[in-house]
Amino acid sequence: MTFPPTSTASLSAKAFHRPSKRVLFQFCPVYDAPMDASTFELMKSYLGFTQADAQNLVALKGDIDPILLGVTTRFYEILKAHKETRDVFADDAQIERQKRSFIKWLTELFCGDYGAAYFEQRTAIGRTHSDINLPQHFMIGAMDVVWQSLEEGITRADVTNGRAKLQSVHKLLMLELAVMLGTYKDSYSLVIRDRERLAVEEKLTRAEHLAQIGQLAASLAHEIKNPLAGISGAIQVIRDGLASNDSRIPILAEVLTQINRLDSTVKDLLVYARPKPPLMSPCCVNRILSRVLHVLEEEPAFENIRIERIRCDEDMEVIADPAQLEQLAFNLLLNAAQASSAGSMIRVDTKRLGRWVKLTIQDFGCGMESDTRDRAFEPFYTTKSKGTGLGLPICKRIIDANGGRIRLESTVNKGSKVIIELPAHIEESKGADPC
Numbered sequence: 001m002t003f004p005p006t007s008t009a010s011l012s013a014k015a016f017h018r019p020s021k022r023v024l025f026q027f028c029p030v031y032d033a034p035m036d037a038s039t040f041e042l043m044k045s046y047l048g049f050t051q052a053d054a055q056n057l058v059a060l061k062g063d064i065d066p067i068l069l070g071v072t073t074r075f076y077e078i079l080k081a082h083k084e085t086r087d088v089f090a091d092d093a094q095i096e097r098q099k100r101s102f103i104k105w106l107t108e109l110f111c112g113d114y115g116a117a118y119f120e121q122r123t124a125i126g127r128t129h130s131d132i133n134l135p136q137h138f139m140i141g142a143m144d145v146v147w148q149s150l151e152e153g154i155t156r157a158d159v160t161n162g163r164a165k166l167q168s169v170h171k172l173l174m175l176e177l178a179v180m181l182g183t184y185k186d187s188y189s190l191v192i193r194d195r196e197r198l199a200v201e202e203k204l205t206r207a208e209h210l211a212q213i214g215q216l217a218a219s220l221a222h223e224i225k226n227p228l229a230g231i232s233g234a235i236q237v238i239r240d241g242l243a244s245n246d247s248r249i250p251i252l253a254e255v256l257t258q259i260n261r262l263d264s265t266v267k268d269l270l271v272y273a274r275p276k277p278p279l280m281s282p283c284c285v286n287r288i289l290s291r292v293l294h295v296l297e298e299e300p301a302f303e304n305i306r307i308e309r310i311r312c313d314e315d316m317e318v319i320a321d322p323a324q325l326e327q328l329a330f331n332l333l334l335n336a337a338q339a340s341s342a343g344s345m346i347r348v349d350t351k352r353l354g355r356w357v358k359l360t361i362q363d364f365g366c367g368m369e370s371d372t373r374d375r376a377f378e379p380f381y382t383t384k385s386k387g388t389g390l391g392l393p394i395c396k397r398i399i400d401a402n403g404g405r406i407r408l409e410s411t412v413n414k415g416s417k418v419i420i421e422l423p424a425h426i427e428e429s430k431g432a433d434p435c
Contacts, residue, residue, distance in 0.1 A: 126183030
């Protein structure tokens with residue numbers, strides 16, 4: 001059985017004036033729970049579907065049998081008139097097979113037994129509609145078409161106690177509709193749960209891999225650090241023993257530069273793989289930024305870069321580790337400078353937002369592609385020819401450890417903006433309620 005979409009005529013006020021005005025979806029008190037036979041019984045009670053209704057439906061069977069073919073013909077004429085439902089079928093032969101199933105479904109409406117077995121049978125029909133991807137909103141129009149056709153046929157037959165029997169028909173059709181929509185909900189819930197499970201498994205797998213890489217990186221960094229320091233010291237001794245005009249001094253200077261670069265990489269690996277717990281205390285964000293900017297003035301990357309400070313004189317204290325915030329600011333400002341061209345500007349803004357202090361560092365440089373932006377906080381991911389891909393991941397770890405939030409906005413050729421929010425330090429007044 002496949003239901004057609006509704007039409008303006010099929011949603012007439014006449015079609016639904018007889019049943020109670022209760023809202024259909026209030027049947028289920030727990031929306032996340034799958035529909036089962038007990039829920040079906042609850043819905044029957046809600047609609048007032050009793051044994052008397054079951055008896056009314058059985059009594060209608062003899063009057064209904066002669067009109068079933070006409071109801072079916074009308075139903076499929078409407079179905080074939082709408083592309084969305086017509087395209088569900090492969091050919092006319094399939095429609096003919098479905099007509100026979102539809103007549104069987106109509107006949108079973110008047111079986112008289114509406115218990116657990118009936119519910120399971122109707123649930124199976126609902127799953128079929130979901131499996132063939134028939135949009136669920138067509139169910140409402142379909143049930144309206146069935147109701148109008150049955151109502152017209154029963155009214156013409158002038159059956160005894162017709163109004164009460166029509167009430168029973170309508171209650172059962174509302175139960176049918178609820179069951180079918182319930183199967184859609186259950187199907188969608190399963191799809192969502194499967195997707196969520198796969199996403200969680202993927203995250204866990206990635207987390208395990210990253211943890212293994214982090215342990216390996218920490219071990220390698222620890223093993224490299226001491227020999228590297230020895231090599232650096234030896235090179236300096238050799239350099240100091242040469243005459244000031246010796247042609248080998250520039251070569252040794254380059255060797256020391258590369259050693260310092262390696263040492264910086266090793267430190268990044270250790271910081272990321274073995275982060276220190278933060279030593280939380282009240283600290284002023286703007287003072288930390290001022291100290292970091294003073295140091296960075298000597299960096300080549302900041303040559304010909306203008307810094308614009310906004311609200312830089314306001315005392316904005318946060319609860320965080322001052323040393324870690326300095327490292328955070330250093331990394332973010334250096335990244336911004338490296339992404340900027342000569343003569344460009346970096347904007348640094350601090351703002352108090354209730355119980356948070358917001359820090360924004362914005363450059364107007366090359367920006368990032370969306371794929372790069374989405375992976376920017378991923379460890380060891382970098383598009384730079386020189387870099388470990390740990391700068392932003394370290395920043396995120398610092399923010400997470402200090403109870404803050406960080407996000408990145410970036411547009412190609414327009415620049416990037418890093419937004420950080422940290423818990424503000426709020427001094428409670430002496431007379432304040434400690435709660």
